[in-house]
Amino acid sequence: MEITKLEAKAYPLLLFEGVRENEKDKLLEVKEIQNTNGIITAKFGDVTTQVRVDKKNAEVWGRCTCNQYHEQPCIHIKSLAVHQLESLEESEEDEEEEDAFMEYLLKQDAEKIAKDIAKDAVVVKVEPVKVKPNATRDTPELGKKKAMNMVRSAQAMELQLIRKLDDLDEQIAIKDYVAGSAPLVYEIKTKNGVRYELSIRGWIQAMLYQGNIEIVDVKFEQTGDKTVAKAIVRDTARNIQTMGFAERVSNKEFFFTTLASKAIRNALKKVISPAFEQKVIKEAIEAKLVLTLTGLREVVEP
Numbered sequence: 001m002e003i004t005k006l007e008a009k010a011y012p013l014l015l016f017e018g019v020r021e022n023e024k025d026k027l028l029e030v031k032e033i034q035n036t037n038g039i040i041t042a043k044f045g046d047v048t049t050q051v052r053v054d055k056k057n058a059e060v061w062g063r064c065t066c067n068q069y070h071e072q073p074c075i076h077i078k079s080l081a082v083h084q085l086e087s088l089e090e091s092e093e094d095e096e097e098e099d100a101f102m103e104y105l106l107k108q109d110a111e112k113i114a115k116d117i118a119k120d121a122v123v124v125k126v127e128p129v130k131v132k133p134n135a136t137r138d139t140p141e142l143g144k145k146k147a148m149n150m151v152r153s154a155q156a157m158e159l160q161l162i163r164k165l166d167d168l169d170e171q172i173a174i175k176d177y178v179a180g181s182a183p184l185v186y187e188i189k190t191k192n193g194v195r196y197e198l199s200i201r202g203w204i205q206a207m208l209y210q211g212n213i214e215i216v217d218v219k220f221e222q223t224g225d226k227t228v229a230k231a232i233v234r235d236t237a238r239n240i241q242t243m244g245f246a247e248r249v250s251n252k253e254f255f256f257t258t259l260a261s262k263a264i265r266n267a268l269k270k271v272i273s274p275a276f277e278q279k280v281i282k283e284a285i286e287a288k289l290v291l292t293l294t295g296l297r298e299v300v301e302p
């Protein structure tokens with residue numbers, strides 16, 4: 001069948017983030033590829049596949065002559081979409097600027113931490129370490145460099161993770177999910193094990209469990225050329241009012257929705273008790289409302 005006669009289906013972009021993290025080794029190699037005004041066509045043997053990535057609406061459109069792509073995208077659409085998302089990421093110009101900014105931030109932090117460590121340093125008497133004849137000697141310069149790089153590497157990973165989770169939260173905030181289908185929890189797999197973080201939807205779930213929490217208002221304030229959202233949340237049981245702020249948004253089309261949602265999330269983080277956070281994590285794992293992230297890049301060479 002001609003590809004042009006097939007109906008294109010829209011899938012949430014988030015779905016392909018999941019594919020990318022969990023099904024990467026199942027994906028097919030993408031070779032013959034053609035880009036016509038953002039519509040990407042590729043051939044997998046006899047099969048012809050088309051996708052279009054719509055970042056504004058956080059969707060991927062796809063159709064495929066295999067005709068196996070209705071509720072869920074077929075392996076061809078998955079492969080081509082992930083390939084396209086990766087090549088888009090590589091070509092995003094502002095990413096380089098962001099990386100430079102992150103480098104700058106990290107440098108600041110590393111210097112500050114080094115100063116703080118020096119300030120609090122306690123001198124203890126230690127036995128000299130026995131050095132094997134051929135081992136590299138641990139000099140003060142090498143020791144300092146290695147210790148600082150370890151901290152910087154951990155900070156870089158954490159920053160990268162925070163940004164990634166924040167971008168995923170944006171998609172959850174602007175998409176309408178069928179009840180009970182949005183991920184409540186992100187599962188982060190690292191070399192040091194597994195940890196869980198609530199998604200924006202997870203924080204709302206924890207708020208419902210805890211109860212007695214009221215969103216009083218969200219205000220947008222202009223500071224210089226930046227718009228900052230300020231959410232006011234009241235814990236009526238303890239009679240505490242808290243504020244949450246947000247200013248970073250990737251999605252410009254739903255700028256205010258996204259900003260307001262993030263400010264509310266940030267305010268909720270302050271009033272939700274860890275017991276309810278844990279309850280959501282436990283239930284999300286049982287209900288499989290977990291989005292797993294693996295393979296976060298090491299930013300700084302160890």
Ligand SMILES: [Zn+2]
Pocket residue numbers: 047049064065066067068069074075076077
């Ligand atoms: Zn297919």
